[in-house]
Amino acid sequence: FFTDSTRLVSHWKDLEKYKFHPYLSGSVHALPAIVKNARATATNKKYDLYFEKFRKWCIQNYFSYLPASVSSVALFLGGLIQQKVSVSVLEAYFYSINWQHKISLNINPCLDDFLTLILEGGKRTLGKPLNKKEPITKDILLKLVRHYTIDKHNLLFLRTCVLCLLGFSGFLRFSELANIRMCDLDFQSNFLEIKIPKSKTDLYRRGNSVVIAKTRNELCPVFWLRKYIALAGIIEKSDEFLFTAINLKKISGEYKATNKSKSLSYTRCREILRSALKDIGLDSSLYALHSLRSGGVSAAANNKVPDRFLKVHWRWATDRAKDGYIKDSIEQKLLVSLNLGL
Template sequence: MNRLSHKVYDDPELSSLAVSLPEVALSSKACNTSKKYQRSYNSWSKWARQHSLVVFPANDVDFSLYLVSLIQSCNSPSTVDEAFYGMKWANDLAGNLNNPCSSFLVKSVREALHRILGHRVSRKEPVTPEILFKLVNVFGDTDSSNCYKLRGTSPLSYTRARELILDMFEHIGLDKSKFGLHSLRSGGASAAANAGVSDRLFKRHRRWKSEKAKDSYVKDDIDKRLLVSKCLGL
């Protein structure tokens, strides 16, 4: 926001308008989007300072190295995209005409990381009915005042909800690195598929619009996988 916040006007009206300009410019994106981009840019800033690099304006080679470093800690191209668009957002707002995200090198590295991470699929295990029963037996409470609110006056963030459920998995002896919040969604889909519920019905129930989205959540049990061989008489 350099160019927006450091411009000085002698005219009082222009000066007042200049003060509000950064806030107006930030409103060009949804609040959550701006916060996400800000977090991504802050991550770059922290990494750059750790390596004694210039934070702003960023060098395209330095930023490319940062993008490459992300593959050591992430399994999804979305993390790379957040870093890319966070940098682009910050430089566009600051009026930097030499935005590193316009660099052919940065664009090529981003595309390459998409290819690399696109093959790094780490599916979480589904939560089976047996696991759910065990969780209820250990943590069940009939007192509704002890329930966590996912929405309402005291919302529970996705991150906090994930921390809580993973701690519960660990408490009952499961490897929490193999599970996530989507394990609950996957568990419901897998249980329905393995119980013989038609794809059309549970696809509609879970509001999946494509077969690919639906299939990514289903883990067939061993009997279903062996059914193909049995039908072929093998």
């Protein structure tokens, strides 16, 4: 679609002529859904939610919301900045208003330079120091596995170990980790291949995969995954999710996996990780689910795995994203001053 708002309106009027065309009407009616697919489903839901709040604000204050005027959007954003909302919330409102005007082919106020300046000024006003979570390390994983696998038949504990080991070794995001189904796993003699049908960096759904080696040591992800699958009773090559709810059966006193057609939520997975870290004496507030991903890539980078292989395994969109998650060891940081010839 065009960036010039006047041409957008003209373009919509041209399309309206074909709404009742015997051969072209289907294409015209299909366009809104096609346009919506330019953004991920989660992004569309987010934009719809924020725009609905903006719509209600406009109605309360007798403003038009579609199309909205530059002045009404400016007042709305200014109010948000005065309320000291987070930068992410401010951006969500701005881009939701921008998106709704784009897909409705209305004159877009967000293309105005004045609103762009308000957004940038708001980001500077509301900006706070970045507080990144600590990466999970191999030593932490070792403590977790030794703590939780004393009872190798406790399904609840095994789920925690496998979730952490796969997240760490596969550099998996939460969305990738939680949505693994049994049919996505391909066990080979020396490695495991996990198909990633949907990924943040795979915008056109071409499909990705991650291979994890069978290390045959105390932290072998493949060994513990096999044990977990057998204990959970997950059917081979089925559509059942790997990580699901687990309940304690009162009669037998054993843990059983339930509702395998539904994966664990982000909140529940975060609770599992934080509870496990507390159990081994760590401050759980320093870590998040992304700590598994950043921990895995930091370990690989500090062990001098070539960048090309890191990018493939990590599934990065850019080098900037990659560098943002690597935490260099003190030995790596000292390489600079040690090689200055002093």
